[in-house]
Amino acid sequence: MTEAVESRHFIQQLIDSDIESGQWGAPGDRSVVTTRFPPEPNGYLHLGHTKAIILNCGLAREYGGKFYLRFDDTNPAKEEQEFVDSIKSDIEWLGAEWDGDVKFASDYFEHMYAWAIELIEKGLAYVDDQSVEEIRAGRGNLKDGGKASPFRDRSVEENKDLFARMKAGEFENGSKVLRAKIDMNSPNMNLRDPLIYRIVNVTHHRTGDTWHIYPMYDWAHGLEDSIEGVTHSLCTLEFEDHRPLYDWFIDAINQGRSDEEQIHHPQQTEFSRLALSYTNMSKRYMRQLVDENHVHGWDDPRMITVAGFRRRGYTPESFWMLASDVGITKFNAIVDFSRLENMVREDLNKRAPRAMAVLDPIKLVITNWGDGGDEDRLESMEVPNHPQDESFGSRTVQFGKELWIERGDFMIDPPKKFFRLGIGREVRLRSGYWVKCHDFKADADGNVTEVHCTYDPSTRGGNNPPADEEGKVRKVKGTIHWLNVNDAIDVEVRMFDRLYMAERPGKKSGDHLDDLNPDSLTVISNAKFESGLVDRGPQEPAWGDGIRRFQFERTGYFCEDGDSSAQKLVFNRTASLRDSWAKQGR
RNA sequence: GGGGAAAUGGUGUAAUUGGUAGCACGAGGGUUUCUGAUACCCUUAGUUCGGGUUCAAGUCCCGGUUUCCCUACCA
Numbered sequence: 001m002t003e004a005v006e007s008r009h010f011i012q013q014l015i016d017s018d019i020e021s022g023q024w025g026a027p028g029d030r031s032v033v034t035t036r037f038p039p040e041p042n043g044y045l046h047l048g049h050t051k052a053i054i055l056n057c058g059l060a061r062e063y064g065g066k067f068y069l070r071f072d073d074t075n076p077a078k079e080e081q082e083f084v085d086s087i088k089s090d091i092e093w094l095g096a097e098w099d100g101d102v103k104f105a106s107d108y109f110e111h112m113y114a115w116a117i118e119l120i121e122k123g124l125a126y127v128d129d130q131s132v133e134e135i136r137a138g139r140g141n142l143k144d145g146g147k148a149s150p151f152r153d154r155s156v157e158e159n160k161d162l163f164a165r166m167k168a169g170e171f172e173n174g175s176k177v178l179r180a181k182i183d184m185n186s187p188n189m190n191l192r193d194p195l196i197y198r199i200v201n202v203t204h205h206r207t208g209d210t211w212h213i214y215p216m217y218d219w220a221h222g223l224e225d226s227i228e229g230v231t232h233s234l235c236t237l238e239f240e241d242h243r244p245l246y247d248w249f250i251d252a253i254n255q256g257r258s259d260e261e262q263i264h265h266p267q268q269t270e271f272s273r274l275a276l277s278y279t280n281m282s283k284r285y286m287r288q289l290v291d292e293n294h295v296h297g298w299d300d301p302r303m304i305t306v307a308g309f310r311r312r313g314y315t316p317e318s319f320w321m322l323a324s325d326v327g328i329t330k331f332n333a334i335v336d337f338s339r340l341e342n343m344v345r346e347d348l349n350k351r352a353p354r355a356m357a358v359l360d361p362i363k364l365v366i367t368n369w370g371d372g373g374d375e376d377r378l379e380s381m382e383v384p385n386h387p388q389d390e391s392f393g394s395r396t397v398q399f400g401k402e403l404w405i406e407r408g409d410f411m412i413d414p415p416k417k418f419f420r421l422g423i424g425r426e427v428r429l430r431s432g433y434w435v436k437c438h439d440f441k442a443d444a445d446g447n448v449t450e451v452h453c454t455y456d457p458s459t460r461g462g463n464n465p466p467a468d469e470e471g472k473v474r475k476v477k478g479t480i481h482w483l484n485v486n487d488a489i490d491v492e493v494r495m496f497d498r499l500y501m502a503e504r505p506g507k508k509s510g511d512h513l514d515d516l517n518p519d520s521l522t523v524i525s526n527a528k529f530e531s532g533l534v535d536r537g538p539q540e541p542a543w544g545d546g547i548r549r550f551q552f553e554r555t556g557y558f559c560e561d562g563d564s565s566a567q568k569l570v571f572n573r574t575a576s577l578r579d580s581w582a583k584q585g586r
Numbered sequence: 587g588g589g590g591a592a593a594u595g596g597u598g599u600a601a602u603u604g605g606u607a608g609c610a611c612g613a614g615g616g617u618u619u620c621u622g623a624u625a626c627c628c629u630u631a632g633u634u635c636g637g638g639u640u641c642a643a644g645u646c647c648c649g650g651u652u653u654c655c656c657u658a659c660c661a
Contacts, residue, residue: 007600007609040661075660132659141657143588177659187589189657198659217661241590241656270591272654277597325610327599329592332654336597339611349624388624419622430620462620479620554621581622 009328011055011269015063015232018267024231033065034231037091037098038105038224040072041083041205044298045090045306047319047340048281051274054323056234057096068228069098072105074220076204084205090306093545095316105215105224106206112215112223113167115253116178116196120159124252125196126152127162128179135177138184139192145185146192152181166199169212173199178213182248190245194218222246223253225266233266236273237330243268271328277503278337279304285505285512294516295499301561301572302499302520312496313549313559313574315351318343337498341575348549348557348574353385353392353540356430356481357552357571358528359493361404364482366435368454369401376401378486381461383431385539393539395532398487399432404528406555409480410440410451417584419478421451428479430553434459481553488528491569494561495522529569549574 008016015033018024025032035056039049060067069091073079088102119125128135128151140146154162166176178197186192197213204211215223225233233246250265257263275281286303289295298305301312309319321343326335369375378398386392405421414422421427426436435453442448458465467473497520506512533540536548543549548560556576564570 009599038661042661072661078660135659136657139657141588143657145588146657174659189589192657195659200659214659216659221661237591238655239661243590272592325598329599331592331599333598336611339598342611345623354621384620387619387621417622428620432620464620476620478622481621551621551623554623556623577621577623579622584622 010330011059011232011234011271011328012062014267014269015059018231019063023267030063031065032231033060033063034068034229035060035065035234036068036070036103036225036228036230037096038070038072038221039087040075040078041080041087042075042078043083043283043287045087046281046283046286047276047279047304047306047309048274050094050306050319051323051326052234052236053091053094053096054320055271055328057098058320058323059232059234060099065231066099066229067096068100068103068230070103070105070224070228072217072221072224073204073206074105074215074217076200076202076207076214079205081205086307090310093310093316094306094319095544103224103228104206105220106204108220108224108227109207109211109215111227112220113213115223116215116219117160117163119180119196119252120163120178121156122252122255123156123181124255125159125178125180126154127159127166128152128177128193129175132174135195139189140184142189148184149179149193152193163197166197166213167211169201171199171212173201175199180219180249180252182245188241188244190218190241191248194245218242218245219249222249222266222268226250226264229264230266233268235268235270237270237332239268240270243270270330272330272332274326275332275334276304276337276340277334278498278500278505280500280505280512282512288513289499294513301494302496310545310547311561311572313348313547313557313572314340314344315347315549316544317347321347334503344557344575345578348551350389351541352549352551352557354383354387354553355530355533355550356383356397356483357491357493357530357550357555357558358404358406358481358483358488359495359524359552359555360407361483361526361528362407362410362448363450363485364403364405364435365450365452366401366403366433366455367438367452372455372457378484379460381431392541395530395537395539397431397530397532398484399429400484400486402485403429403432404483404485404488405429405451405480407448409478410437410448412440412442412448419581420480421453421478426476428459428462428476429482430479431462432482433457433462434465434476481555483528483530487531489531489534489569490526491529491571493524493527493558493571493573495524495573496520497522527571529571534566534569551577 037053037056057067128149177195179193182191184192195216196219200214246268254262299307299311322340378400380396381399382394384394410421421437428434433455435455437453439452441450499520500515501517502515505515557574558571561570561572
């Protein structure tokens, strides 16, 4: 018997060996592990971010270390307070609690500036007066080396003076930059005298107009990590080429410093980003969808933003499940979108109370209802709120002569394998009675308007009828859901399909809009829902995010949308149920 | 003669670091069932290619192929 050993991904293995060797503290001390999620506040969080958040937060939790949230707000031209707010609330919703206060790169600007001066003094940085074009040309290309800037050998004094005046706001945007003096012939383009600071005369959402120079990503990022004591700086694969620079900057600051004066040097490690089929994580694409009204905003339930998924009814848990399912590797994998759907289904199946809703209603009339007593009588039926979990309790619904059933549960001329209603066929109305169809009505266009059935009084509560003289019990293959017409209210239901029809949107034509699914949204305005569930009942589970979620029996998982009101309830379909019957029809 | 990284069933991953290629999802089949849901059972299919070292190679060596990333005063 082999024990199931929990396998450790390559970053966990790296951290394990760091702890053993005492790389970041006393050997064996796991609490030294420090991670961070460093978003730029320039947009909404999307599915791809959840992987990084969960990885970093999960690691800190696992080791008993620290996880920080730090906004990398080094480019005031693109960043806004609105985004820091939305990002914080998305991370909170995800359940990735960060340690201490929220941190900002802009809090370290002074520190970074002082370190830049140190680099100048060491002859490792210089002010370059070249234009963007000149700098680009001088950098060379992938095959050939670059050539040095004519300003590369300025004196330390001149560089210090110019840099101070850059900071003071004496120069125009683009007129000067501070560059690191590394190697214009490096095969790694990042090392061909990368920019450290540029002039940006734009008001910053936190620091206002106090700064006229802003640090570039490569300079800022490692220093932020260093200041915060981050041990493992985790990022995505495209930063592999930046790691030598990440290390160079910190080494440059440490150069010539005594052991006690050395600044902390974190370890950058790269992993692959999350890519899902039928989606595109490109911020540019998502912005276009919103700006051109292909969707109704960043939180449109079809969007793969965290806000979109939340509104769609996805649970935070499903993202943690997906993250652990796809793992951490350096392989650029494309995960099937259906895996995420499976995760919500799995989570919601256990946690969502059941309800009955008829999405496309037609009337079922029980023609022999009067045989059991008063034609107009209503009978109370007890319905369990969860078929496998009694702790969900039960509720009472009314049963009567006229019911709503799903249009798809009746066929005029059904195939043999159709386990639902057709002339002469009998089904169980879930938790109600068994009914047998003998007639139907249709309008001029041939659309069925009413289905006529008789019920079997011995099947109350959906139970099997008593055995006959030979001990045989009559069986029925299908069970369908229903709502008493007097016990149902109209609600709006929004059904979503994938936004794109292509596995890799935009891959073929170059324009993702060509792959848009025109039927990604279906709004049903007259769906029927149990009136007894309009208000939250005492038995209804409380969800961490306050969103009401149900499984509508046989049709899927739904959540109440923010547009919902007491006058008109609105539900979003989070995911359908698996449907092996529909699959056969294909 | 640019540099960097990665390749394991259809998909995503694992393999005690040289020792029985495992898991999950999917797909196909079946059992149970008051949801054609859930649950449960069975089946399916894999080490990128070619060499080499070795008793033994997914793992080490050599060579090839494919894919991704890098030429922003973005991050």
